[in-house]
Amino acid sequence: GQNIDQPTEMTATEGAIVQINCTYQTSGFNGLFWYQQHAGEAPTFLSYNVLDGLEEKGRFSSFLSRSKGYSYLLLKELQMKDSASYLCAVRDSNYQLIWGAGTKLIIKP
Amino acid sequence: ETGVTQTPRHLVMGMTNKKSLKCEQHLGHNAMYWYKQSAKKPLELMFVYSLEERVENNSVPSRFSPECPNSSHLFLHLHTLQPEDSALYLCASSQDLAGEGGELFFGEGSRLTVL
Numbered sequence: 187g188q189n190i191d192q193p194t195e196m197t198a199t200e201g202a203i204v205q206i207n208c209t210y211q212t213s214g215f216n217g218l219f220w221y222q223q224h225a226g227e228a229p230t231f232l233s234y235n236v237l238d239g240l241e242e243k244g245r246f247s248s249f250l251s252r253s254k255g256y257s258y259l260l261l262k263e264l265q266m267k268d269s270a271s272y273l274c275a276v277r278d279s280n281y282q283l284i285w286g287a288g289t290k291l292i293i294k295p
Numbered sequence: 296e297t298g299v300t301q302t303p304r305h306l307v308m309g310m311t312n313k314k315s316l317k318c319e320q321h322l323g324h325n326a327m328y329w330y331k332q333s334a335k336k337p338l339e340l341m342f343v344y345s346l347e348e349r350v351e352n353n354s355v356p357s358r359f360s361p362e363c364p365n366s367s368h369l370f371l372h373l374h375t376l377q378p379e380d381s382a383l384y385l386c387a388s389s390q391d392l393a394g395e396g397g398e399l400f401f402g403e404g405s406r407l408t409v410l
Contacts, residue, residue, distance in 0.1 A: 194335065219398060228299070228385070228401040273338070281393035285337035 188212045190286035192274050197292045198264055206259045206272050206289045214279020220248055220259045221273040223288070229273055232259070261291075269293045298322050301386050301402035309410050310376060316405045318369040318386030324400070326392045327369045329361060332383040332404065344369060345392050376409045383407075 191209045198204040210218070217236040221229040235241055235250035235257060247260040261268055274286040299320045308314050320327065329341040343351035344363040358380075360372040369386055383406050387399040 190337065216393075221399075226403070228403045229399075230401070231398040234398060275338075277393075283338075283340070283399075287335055287337045 188278060188284045190274055190276060190284055192272075192286040192289045194287070195290045195292065197294060198261075200264055200266060200293055200295050202264050203260065203262050204264060204291065206261070206274075206291065208257045208259070208274035208286055210255050210257070210274070210276045210284070210286075212255075212276050212278045212284050215252060216277040216279065216281055218248075218250055218257050219275045219277070219283070220257075221275065222270050223273060224270045232272075264293050266293050266295070298400045299386060299388055299402035301384075301405050303405060304403065305406045305408075307408045307410065308373070308376065310378075312376075313372070313374040315373065316371040316384055316386075316407075318371075318402055320367055320369075320386075320388040320400070322388055322390075322400060324388040324390050325366060326389045327363060327366075328387040328389075328399065329369065329371050330385040330387060332385055338385070342371075343392070350392065373407070376407075378409050381407055381409045 189211045219234050220232040222232050223229040233248035235248050240249045245262045250257045271288040271290045273288045275283045302317045326345045328343050331339040340353050341355045342361040347363045358375050362370040383404040385404045386402040389397050389399050
């Protein structure tokens with residue numbers, strides 16, 4: 187079966203750096219997405235990786251290794267507003283999105 | 296107008312009621328989706344429409360009935376639901392079904408409680 191694994195919950199300190207991992211086993215691969223979802227709000231797109239390597243967007247970076255079935259989302263200079271759930275999703279060979287259960291990130295002052 | 300708008304935001308219904316969820320997108324997208332989001336579970340894809348035609352129905356019980364009258368509007372009609380159907384129902388749209396990038400734009404969801 188197809189599976190996406192990510193930690194259920196993580197805690198980090200304001201101003202610090204946190205890395206949220208995502209491992210996947212899917213039927214083929216056509217890209218990996220990260221979304222952010224604040225409590226009671228819509229998920230919003232953060233990043234898309236289809237080739238190996240690091241994509242940087244301001245304080246957020248996303249890394250992909252297709253050979254290892256692995257990605258991470260790196261958040262730098264954490265702010266209280268970064269407290270949210272982070273969803274990893276992989277598009278398989280049929281262009282279907284397979285979702286992880288999300289990682290709830292708690293930022294402490 | 297925000298990109299994807301869902302109404303109502305909250306809905307409480309009995310198991311014998313009939314209600315509908317509405318979704319409207321103002322992005323000119325061709326594909327629209329219904330997802331179910333339950334606590335600590337992955338998003339579950341329910342229905343997909345492309346250019347107003349249903350292209351996917353992921354074994355969803357018949358008590359959920361989608362309707363897509365045009366490319367901007369999507370409905371989810373609900374009848375004789377069960378308590379386990381209580382969840383957040385998210386509508387999303389994308390430019391097309393697949394292709395490079397092709398991120399989803401989500402509405403804020405309709406929180407459904409079935410008593």
